[in-house]
Amino acid sequence: MTAADPVVATDIPGEMRRIGAAARDAAAALAGASTEAKNAALNAAASSLRADTAALLAANARDMAEGEARGLTAAMLDRLKLDEARVAAMADGLEAVAGLADPVGATIADWTRPNGLEISRVRVPLGVIGVIYESRPNVTADASGLCLKSGNAAILRAGSESFHSAGAIMARLQHGLRLAGLPESACQLVPTRDRAAVGEMLTMTDYIDVIVPRGGKSLIERVSAESRIPVIKHLDGICHVYVHAGAAVEMAVAVTVNAKMRRPGICGAAETLLVDRAAADSHLPAILSALIDRGCEIRGDAAVQALDERVRPATATDWDTEYLDAILSVRLVDGLDEAIAHIERHGSHHTDSIVTGDAEAAATFLKRIDSAIVMHNASTQFADGGEFGMGAEIGISTGKLHARGPVGVEQLTSYKYVVRGDGQVRP
Numbered sequence: 001m002t003a004a005d006p007v008v009a010t011d012i013p014g015e016m017r018r019i020g021a022a023a024r025d026a027a028a029a030l031a032g033a034s035t036e037a038k039n040a041a042l043n044a045a046a047s048s049l050r051a052d053t054a055a056l057l058a059a060n061a062r063d064m065a066e067g068e069a070r071g072l073t074a075a076m077l078d079r080l081k082l083d084e085a086r087v088a089a090m091a092d093g094l095e096a097v098a099g100l101a102d103p104v105g106a107t108i109a110d111w112t113r114p115n116g117l118e119i120s121r122v123r124v125p126l127g128v129i130g131v132i133y134e135s136r137p138n139v140t141a142d143a144s145g146l147c148l149k150s151g152n153a154a155i156l157r158a159g160s161e162s163f164h165s166a167g168a169i170m171a172r173l174q175h176g177l178r179l180a181g182l183p184e185s186a187c188q189l190v191p192t193r194d195r196a197a198v199g200e201m202l203t204m205t206d207y208i209d210v211i212v213p214r215g216g217k218s219l220i221e222r223v224s225a226e227s228r229i230p231v232i233k234h235l236d237g238i239c240h241v242y243v244h245a246g247a248a249v250e251m252a253v254a255v256t257v258n259a260k261m262r263r264p265g266i267c268g269a270a271e272t273l274l275v276d277r278a279a280a281d282s283h284l285p286a287i288l289s290a291l292i293d294r295g296c297e298i299r300g301d302a303a304v305q306a307l308d309e310r311v312r313p314a315t316a317t318d319w320d321t322e323y324l325d326a327i328l329s330v331r332l333v334d335g336l337d338e339a340i341a342h343i344e345r346h347g348s349h350h351t352d353s354i355v356t357g358d359a360e361a362a363a364t365f366l367k368r369i370d371s372a373i374v375m376h377n378a379s380t381q382f383a384d385g386g387e388f389g390m391g392a393e394i395g396i397s398t399g400k401l402h403a404r405g406p407v408g409v410e411q412l413t414s415y416k417y418v419v420r421g422d423g424q425v426r427p
Contacts, residue, residue, distance in 0.1 A: 012192065016200040019155055020207025022185035023128045027153035029183050031125050035102040037180050038149055042098035045176030046091040049141070052172060053087045059168035060137065067161050075265035075325040079135040080162055090141040090169070097145040097391035103410045104151040118420040123413040125151035127209035130201050131394065132223060134159035134215035140169040142385075142392040143212070144187040148177075149391075150412040153186050155208065157201060159215065160193040167191075202227040212407070214395040217322070232403055232411075234395035236322040237267030238348040239380040242339045242365070245276040246358030249283050251377060253290050255355050258379040261294045265324045267396060268351055268383035272319060273330045274339045280307065280332055291328060300330040319346040336361055340368050347371060349398045351383040372398050372405040 030038075049056065060082040067080055103123045110120040129152045133139045140156060147154035158166035170189040177184050190197045201208065205228050213223040214234045223231055241259050243252045259270035275284050280303065288298055288308045298304070299314040311330070318329040319342070333339045343352050353375035354365040362376045373383050373396070383406070385393025390408030397403045403411035 012194060012196045013200055015191070016197060016204065017207070019185075019188050019190065020128070020204050022183075023153040023155050023188060024207050026183040026186040027125065027128050027151075030148070030151045030153060030186055031104070033151065033182060035104075037182055038102070038151075039098040041148060041176045041180035041182050042094045042145055043176070044179040045141075045145070045173045046094040046098075048172035048175045049087055049091040049094070049169070052168075053084055056087055056165070056168050056172075057082055057084070059164040062164045063137075063162055070161070072161065073325060075323075076135060076161075078263065079265045079324075080137065080165070082137055082165060086138065090138050093138075093142055093386060093392040094145045096386065097149050097409065100149060100391050100409055102149065103413050108415055115424050116422060117424055120418045120420075121415050122418050123410070124416050126412055126414055128153045128155065128207055129394075129412065130155045130157070130204070130208040130211045130229070132157045132198055132201065132211065132213045132215070132219065134219060135162055137162045137165035137169060139214060139394075140166045140189070141173065143214075143394045144170070144173045146392055146394050146407075146409055146412055148182075148186060150409040152412055153188075155188050155190065155201065157190040157198060163193055198222075199226065202229065205229055212394055230402075232395070232397050232407060233399045234267070234407075235350065235398040236348050237269065237350040237383075237396070238272065238320065238322050238346065239268060239270050239350055239383070240272045240274060240343050240347055240352045241270045241380060242274040242333075242343070242352070242354045243276065243279060243283055243287070244336065244339075244354055244356035244358060244361050244365075245278040246361060247279065247283065247355040248357060249286055252279075252283050252355045253287050255353065255377065255379050256287050257290050257294060259353065259381055260291060260328050261296055261326065262379070262381045264296075264326045266381065267322075268381045269324070270353075270380050271321065271323055271327075271329065272342075272346070273328055274333050274342060275304075275330065276339075277303070277332045277334050280304075284330075284332075288330070295326050297327045298330055299327065301332060303332045304330045322348070336364060340365065343369055343371075350396060351375065351380045353378060353380050372396060 106123045108121040131143045174184040211229045212232045217236045298311045300311040305311045349371045351373040352371045366374045385406035385408045393406040
């Protein structure tokens with residue numbers, strides 16, 4: 001089983017319409033597919049990923065070699081890299097999605113009117129979901145699996161840097177669909193690296209119901225500006241850890257180091273650390289040393305620089321930067337109100353965490369921070385659908401309409417009203 005090499009894009013509009021029409025037909029079939037069939041496809045795809053790990057790693061090696069030749073950063077290469085553990089995690093994710101309750105057809109609410117009409121609000125698929133993403137090959141499996149379980153067809157446009165990896169993964173997903181008797185076109189990968197395909201996707205209102213962009217700021221801005229299709233936005237992750245004066249030093253060190261350095265290149269990685277001025281001498285030296293020892297570059301304000309000569313000066317742009325790298329901006333603040341004001345001014349409303357033993361301060365932070373995910377005494381790297389028990393996620397939505405936070409199977413559904421009567425007519 002092999003993945004196709006890039007095609008010569010001579011008729012991108014025609015090819016995209018063909019893909020769109022096939023997806024629309026597949027969505028109609030999936031809307032009525034049984035839970036058993038969808039789960040069978042997911043489990044078969046997971047087995048195929050495991051069985052063909054060597055082929056997946058070979059495809060990924062091509063992408064890695066091309067990425068190194070193009071000068072991708074170490075963080076970007078880490079996002080791109082597959083190994084046996086990451087392939088196994090993709091397979092585990094598909095099986096976890098298979099184990100979730102099927103949202104399609106579930107009754108959200110029901111009631112009976114005085115005239116005897118029985119009204120139910122019932123979950124239904126969105127239809128065809130277009131996913132445009134960069135770098136991380138696992139998005140191919142996660143997005144396809146979530147769309148399939150929620151009864152949606154998926155058209156995926158992978159980043160050019162992960163083209164071979166995404167193609168190899170998609171081949172295994174379509175193998176699972178075939179074995180389950182479901183249309184292969186339920187999950188399709190745009191078969192070209194040409195960026196014109198993105199422009200076509202954004203105008204395919206006859207075929208695609210929702211666009212989900214997952215990538216850097218420039219991609220999100222382009223999709224937001226050009227799309228004629230509703231967008232579930234996954235904006236940049238300028239995530240904060242705020243160490244309150246009431247934090248335990250050991251916890252503050254552990255949470256901050258994990259939030260930044262576990263995987264610096266993911267959207268849930270912390271990009272700014274705020275520390276109460278009252279805790280600067282007692283907490284910050286240990287935090288800075290632990291981060292620097294792990295290879296993190298610190299960019300701080302004047303007060304932070306005074307505590308450690310290894311700290312580089314922060315500029316005004318640092319507070320608004322998603323590094324996706326082993327770099328952290330650090331600032332001292334005069335208490336909870338200033339920390340909240342900084343986050344609201346510079347954050348991207350993705351994920352923000354407070355470390356404190358003060359329950360009142362924590363409650364205030366959780367209430368007032370207007371982000372998709374707010375945390376108390378936990379690493380921002382838990383901002384992940386899998387960690388939330390959702391099996392996987394198609395992205396972290398930072399918008400406020402339809403879906404917010406991790407977008408899992410329930411968030412990929414809408415609803416309709418089902419009304420049952422026994423001959424009622426309206427007076």
